[in-house]
Structure formats: C-alpha cells, structure tokens
Amino acid sequence: MATARPGWSRRAQYGLFFSFLAVIAGIIVGLFLLVLSLVAPATFNGVRGAALDVTGPIASGLHEVTATATGLVSGASDYWDAASQNGELKRERRAMLRRMVEAKAILQENGQLKAALQLREQTHDAIAAGRIVGSSFNSPRRFAILSVGSKDGVRVGMPVRSADGLVGRIIDTGALASRVLLVSDRANIVPARLLRGGMAVISQGRGDGTIDVRPLEVGRNPFKRGDIIITSGTGGLYPPLVPIARIVKLDDDGAVAIPLADPANISFAIVEAPFEPAASADEASTQESTP
Amino acid sequence: MVRAALAQPRRIGKGPSRFAAFVPATTVVFASLLAALPIVTSAGWYPDFGFLVFISWRLLRSDPWPPWWAAALGFVNDLFTGYPIGFSIALWSATMLALDLIDRRTMWRDYWIEWVLAAVLLAIDGWLQWRLAALVGAPLPFTTMLPPLAIAIFVFPMSAWLVARIDRWRLGR
Numbered sequence: 001m002a003t004a005r006p007g008w009s010r011r012a013q014y015g016l017f018f019s020f021l022a023v024i025a026g027i028i029v030g031l032f033l034l035v036l037s038l039v040a041p042a043t044f045n046g047v048r049g050a051a052l053d054v055t056g057p058i059a060s061g062l063h064e065v066t067a068t069a070t071g072l073v074s075g076a077s078d079y080w081d082a083a084s085q086n087g088e089l090k091r092e093r094r095a096m097l098r099r100m101v102e103a104k105a106i107l108q109e110n111g112q113l114k115a116a117l118q119l120r121e122q123t124h125d126a127i128a129a130g131r132i133v134g135s136s137f138n139s140p141r142r143f144a145i146l147s148v149g150s151k152d153g154v155r156v157g158m159p160v161r162s163a164d165g166l167v168g169r170i171i172d173t174g175a176l177a178s179r180v181l182l183v184s185d186r187a188n189i190v191p192a193r194l195l196r197g198g199m200a201v202i203s204q205g206r207g208d209g210t211i212d213v214r215p216l217e218v219g220r221n222p223f224k225r226g227d228i229i230i231t232s233g234t235g236g237l238y239p240p241l242v243p244i245a246r247i248v249k250l251d252d253d254g255a256v257a258i259p260l261a262d263p264a265n266i267s268f269a270i271v272e273a274p275f276e277p278a279a280s281a282d283e284a285s286t287q288e289s290t291p
Numbered sequence: 292m293v294r295a296a297l298a299q300p301r302r303i304g305k306g307p308s309r310f311a312a313f314v315p316a317t318t319v320v321f322a323s324l325l326a327a328l329p330i331v332t333s334a335g336w337y338p339d340f341g342f343l344v345f346i347s348w349r350l351l352r353s354d355p356w357p358p359w360w361a362a363a364l365g366f367v368n369d370l371f372t373g374y375p376i377g378f379s380i381a382l383w384s385a386t387m388l389a390l391d392l393i394d395r396r397t398m399w400r401d402y403w404i405e406w407v408l409a410a411v412l413l414a415i416d417g418w419l420q421w422r423l424a425a426l427v428g429a430p431l432p433f434t435t436m437l438p439p440l441a442i443a444i445f446v447f448p449m450s451a452w453l454v455a456r457i458d459r460w461r462l463g464r
Contacts, residue, residue, distance in 0.1 A: 019359070023388050024388070026358075029362060030383075033376050034378055036377065038423075138335060138439075140424045182333075186424070187427065209333025264332070
C-alpha cells in the first residue's frame, strides 16, 4: 500500500485493490482462527506443539547459562557473615531432625493402620522430570514452558509438582517441550485443604503470581497468616497432600497466598499421572477445557 | 576533525543490501522469537515485542512488506508467544488497514503524534488481550493491564530508534 493515488495505470489500480482485499481476507481468516481457538482449542494442538518444539530446546540451552550465572551471584552471599549463618543453620537442622523422627514414626503408624483397615493404595511414580525454561512474560495468562514433552511420556492434563509444592498442570505438549498452566493463573482452580484443621478450601490464581484462597463453608474467616494450603485430591486430577501455597494476607472472606513452588527457583519440575483418571475424565467431559 | 571523517568509511551510493526487502519482516519474526527467552516471571509486564517492532516499522515507512504479510507475521507471533492462534493475525492485519487509512488522511506525522498513535495501538492490543483472557475463563481486573501498557509505551521510542537504524543500514545510507 505504498502509493496513496495509483494514477491512470490499470495495473497499479488493480494492485492497490487486491492488496486491500488481501488485508481484509487476513482479518477474516484471523477472526475465524481465533473463534476456532476459543471454541475448539484442540484443533491447534499439533501446530502449537511444533512451535514449542522449536523454541523449547533453545530456551533450555539458554536457561543453563542463566542458571549458572545466578548460581554464582547467590553463592557469593553465602560467605557474608558465615559464622552466624552457620550457627543458625545448625540450630534449625537439630530442630528439623527431631521433627523428622516424629514424622517417620507417624508415617509408620499410618502404614500399620492402613494395613489393618486393608486399604489399597496406588503409588504414583513420576512420569518425567524437567526444568522450567520459560514463561509467558508478555501475556496476562500465567504459563510456563517445561523442557520435557510427549517423547518423555507427558500428556495434556497431567499435574506438575516440584519438591517445594504444586506447580500446575500441562495444557500443551510438543515432542520436546510442553506448556504448564501455573497455579497462579486466573483459570487454574485447585481443590485444596487447610493443613491446620483439614477444612476444605478452593484455591484460584489471581494472575499476578499470588493465589486467592476461599473457604467452601460459610462462616468466620478461618485463615491465619502463615497457614499452609495442601491439595485435597478432590476432582481426581491433583494428587492429595501436595503443598500449594502459604497465606500472607487476609481478605474479606478469604486470603491471599503465595505459591510455595516459585517457578523461577524450581530445580526440577516432576510430571505425574493424574491421580484418579476416571474421576478427572468425568470432570473433563462436563466442562470446557482451558485454552 | 570533522565528525564525518571519524565515522566508519562507507562508500557513497552504496545502495540497498541484497535482502533489503526481507529485512523488516525478519526483524519482526526475530522480535516474536524473543518470547522464547528463558525469562521466568510471575507477572506478565513485558511488552509484546513482535507487535512493538511491527508498528515501529509500519509507522516509519508505509512499505516495509506487502500488506498480506501481516497475517503471516501474526501467525508466527501467535505460535511463539502462546496467544490463541488467530489473535495476532486479525489484530496485525487490522492494524495495517487502520494505519493505511490514517496515512491517507494525514500528510505528515510529528515524533510526538507518532508516539501517541503507537500508544493508542498498544492500548488496543492490551485491551483485546484482556478481553480474550476474560472470555477464556481468566478474568482479571483491568488495572493489572496498566503497568504493562505503560512499560510498552515507554519502550516504543527505543524500538522506533532501533528500527530506524536498521532501515538506514538495509538501504545503504
């Protein structure tokens, strides 16, 4: 569309006309594809997976570089006031060893009680372990890119956790990389439980790295600063007893919590199989899937 | 000494580089690829680099690429940034159309008017992303979209400067 006035030349006039047509066709095609993306997101799984395969390995390589660099910087702070850091760490370690012995005894008792009740339990092993190598930093949605894909057994809908806590669930897979919907995204609703007391709550992301926690029962605000939220296993997708977040602020009828697994500082993210596939398949058939 | 004498020696009348017609589109694709950088943040305050470079080129010249390339470049942007496929295709084609209509109505543009126009386009982009997120099931208060918009508006002059330098290089001036 270089010239404003094509002049007498028929060729230039036709050229201008057809360039307008081409742009309007582009707009119509774009709107059609957009409606398709919103209504039937599974249509573009292959194409999105291919794009993840192209950028995933590059991001993984660059991530190694940045991880080394930040490791050097944070390692330097370990040497500042090392003696008092040392003393404090030793005190913490002694206290934690005592709690660990208690916890192991309780675990053993738990196992004996379950055997007495003849409860069957399935253990879920990790399917794949990868690193978070990217995120959606230019979008109001909170996604992260994981460096393992369908080649390693990852499928859409699998929960992702790290040693610190729940990270999210897989929404897109390529052969080499996949996309995770973080717990802090607005569209991620996790059925959870308060660790102190076991009350059922709902955790929903707020889109800015924090989580909204609301109780399922009406009543007084049951939260206190420092409370831990863990998954309850309801819904069949996320395994139970996985820590999600820690409460930092109280709201009118809920609380604001910060996820325990910070995507920027996770060493390994583990992809597990859905906890109860039959239950989550029922859920998925009665509601739309996310993007 | 005269400043020109200190500058790098360049031939007078060097002419455009061989791939001058493809350089603008390549820079837009490269800016879209910046979304693959290993930056892990919990707030999405970075600007949409692909769109920023796109409007920088189009506001600088009216002929950086044939108009239908906007749809192809939008498709590439959607793939690499994780937006719903079709969002950038429709938006960038509509931007080409709108800017062509504006070009016909105005004789020239000042630096400040261009910045305001870029701000309006970036605001439309941000608003559409917000509406799309609300449609998909992720409704956010609109105030969360204001910091990224402000950042994008302030980054635009840098992107415009960079694009102008690349344009001078590719045309051999």
